[in-house]
Amino acid sequence: MAAILDTRSPFGTYRAERLVRAAWRLADRHDLSKSLRRRIRALVSWVFSGPYDLEAEGLKFRIYPGENYDDRKILAKGRLPERDEHKLLEPYLGNGKLFVDIGANIGSYSIFAAQKGAEVLAVEANPHTAAKLKFNIRANGLENVKVVETAVGPKEDTLPLWLEPSNYGFATLVKDLTTGEWAGNWSPTFVDVKPLTAITDDEMLTRIDVLKVDVEGFEDRVLLPFLRHAERSLWPRVILLETNCRPYWTEDCLSELANRAYKVTGQTNDNMVFELTA
Known part of the structure; x- marks a missing residue:
């Protein structure tokens, strides 16, 4: 029900x-x-x-x-999920930092980062989940979080976002992911898609201190086009990348991050943290 x-x-x-x-x-x-x-x-x-x-x-x-x-x-x-990930990110957050959260869900990362003093851009594709996210931001009295309702991908587009009613936070643009291990009662809703470069232009961002990308198998199509087309000054200092859906990537993010001077500085069961070293 x-x-x-x-x-x-x-x-x-x-x-x-x-x-x-x-x-x-x-x-x-x-x-x-x-x-x-x-x-x-x-x-x-x-x-x-x-x-x-x-x-x-x-x-x-x-x-x-x-x-x-x-x-x-x-x-x-009785506690936040992703506790280990929060511990890895906390040293990079604080007053004057900018945290961009791609796949913000209900805000467990965005609200945590905002409470630490960071300015937060929370990007969420699912309108139902975005409404919950906005409520949670208001409930915490936060004025340093902005929500952008869009999916993120390699180009401007409109695509089906696949939703499963027992876990709306696991919404995905990767249809192949809706079978096998994660089979369920999936159905599509069509959403607008924008490249991360377009979002950073719209928001007039000049830097990103921490970027989190958690979009259920679509991470490569969010991150790699951004690194290839954005000015190097806009490359995030730190990236938290969800890797538990890595088999659904069409390109390997890890090798490209290594080639662009990102070093792995932390890892959990589901995520890896990279820091720009040069």
Whole structure:
């Protein structure tokens, strides 16, 4: 059962009671088989779809656990997802820094970076998720985050963005990704696509301190055209690149980053951090 999207009620309207938290902790137990966990999650989603208003590590989120992985993690664990990635990025954030978040989802990176003092450009292609992102930014009283609603790719275009209702944060422009391991109830919605160079021109950016790219197998088509066409002065000092969908890339980002003097300075199960060394 789909949750009702509410971006108008004030934060704190929806409380997550103990039973809700316990149910979602059960649905998130990784000692259970994947198939059993999926069945439990479907039942819990039906009964406790949300929304719920929660604070995690001092940040406020209105979450919809039935339809987003990050939301489920916040509710089940009481903390932000991608904790290891945040630790890797934190030394590069702070006052006067610019963080560009491609694939911003509900804002777990953007709001974290903004709280650290960085100016943030949050780019999100899915209109449904972008509405949640904007609410979470307002709930935290942040004025240093700007949201751009577009997909990012090699050229101006209109493309199908594939959505799966149990995890809207896993929206993808790569149709091949919707089968096999990630097979589900996928459906397309058409979205505008812009190159990152066009976005940086529109926003009159003169530098990027940290760039995060997490777009479910489309990372190469976001990053490589930018590095090939942008002025070198605009190359990010630090890049956080999601690599868990690397088999769906059409070009290898890692070799090109190495050729452009980027060095790996951190790695997690799903992401790699690169720093420009020359």
